[in-house]
């Protein structure tokens with residue numbers, strides 16, 4: 001089962017959690033694609049004020065508000081949201 005849906009289940013189908021998880025899944029797909037573009041073009045060209053990195057930061061803030069400590073299970077979101085873009089560039093090159 002999709003880990004995001006699994007997480008939503010733990011909240012007993014709470015409406016706000018369900019909506020958040022749906023947005024999160026859409027973001028996840030966008031982010032996976034965006035990372036490929038960043039790997040090819042570099043963050044200077046690929047990233048902008050509206051790229052999925054920015055959305056990720058907002059979603060991570062919301063995750064902690066809505067999910068509390070369980071937000072820490074969102075490893076992909078946390079990694080994308082808390083990692084400065086410059087660091088990502090170094091990692092892609094390494």
Ligand SMILES: [Zn+2]
Pocket residue numbers: 034038046047048051052053054
């Ligand atoms: Zn980006």
